[in-house]
Amino acid sequence: METKLIIVGGTKGGPGKSTVAQQVAAGLQLKRGQKVHITDIDIQQTTTSWCEERRNNKNLDLIAFSYIENDIVKHLQSLNGRYEYIVVDAGGFDSEIQREAMLIADIVLLPLRPKRRDLKSLRDLDTVLESVKSSNPEVQIRAVLNQCPSLPSQVSRILSSKDIIESFGIKCAPTNIYTRNVYDDAEEAGRSIFEMKGKDRDKKAESEIEELVDYLMSLEVQ
Numbered sequence: 585m586e587t588k589l590i591i592v593g594g595t596k597g598g599p600g601k602s603t604v605a606q607q608v609a610a611g612l613q614l615k616r617g618q619k620v621h622i623t624d625i626d627i628q629q630t631t632t633s634w635c636e637e638r639r640n641n642k643n644l645d646l647i648a649f650s651y652i653e654n655d656i657v658k659h660l661q662s663l664n665g666r667y668e669y670i671v672v673d674a675g676g677f678d679s680e681i682q683r684e685a686m687l688i689a690d691i692v693l694l695p696l697r698p699k700r701r702d703l704k705s706l707r708d709l710d711t712v713l714e715s716v717k718s719s720n721p722e723v724q725i726r727a728v729l730n731q732c733p734s735l736p737s738q739v740s741r742i743l744s745s746k747d748i749i750e751s752f753g754i755k756c757a758p759t760n761i762y763t764r765n766v767y768d769d770a771e772e773a774g775r776s777i778f779e780m781k782g783k784d785r786d787k788k789a790e791s792e793i794e795e796l797v798d799y800l801m802s803l804e805v806q
């Protein structure tokens with residue numbers, strides 16, 4: 585089994601990395617039938633808590649997970665060949681363990697909000713990514729705009745943010761993730777958005793994540 589490694593990271597806290605990591609992992613396993621492992625290297629352990637809630641709920645499919653504080657390369661190598669995808673929640677700050685994981689990643693996914701303070705973080709991130717690319721030239725680095733406002737008047741803000749991101753040589757995923765209550769509601773219950781029922785379900789959110797998952801899977805053939 586060939587294992588693909590996706591690092592969900594960056595150097596700025598707040599843009600929803602843990603949520604994106606959780607929903608991408610869930611989309612890969614629940615909607616695309618992939619065997620997935622989540623590794624949490626964020627000291628806040630948000631994704632670890634989410635996975636533990638799932639493990640304690642017999643009505644939810646188990647997604648294999650672990651929390652790692654060091655020796656990340658050794659850990660990831662030990663999982664190689666056992667899963668089709670490993671999704672790493674790297675947290676919202678630059679760290680040695682995140683850089684080590686990026687050096688062996690297939691995909692680095694950078695969630696960013698269309699806000700000035702997030703876009704300013706690209707200046708610091710640029711140095712990190714240049715170092716990663718020099719050691720791991722095959723890595724696919726992509727940004728995804730997260731927590732986007734849904735008002736039509738904010739479209740120009742989103743497009744302008746994409747232009748700024750791409751000025752740093754970072755391609756943007758074609759799918760945007762919008763601000764929707766279902767992401768918070770699902771995470772609080774240890775669920776993915778695909779496991780919400782009845783009036784709590786949000787098909788637009790499901791479509792966003794499925795499109796993002798399909799895009800990430802398509803990067804394998806480039």
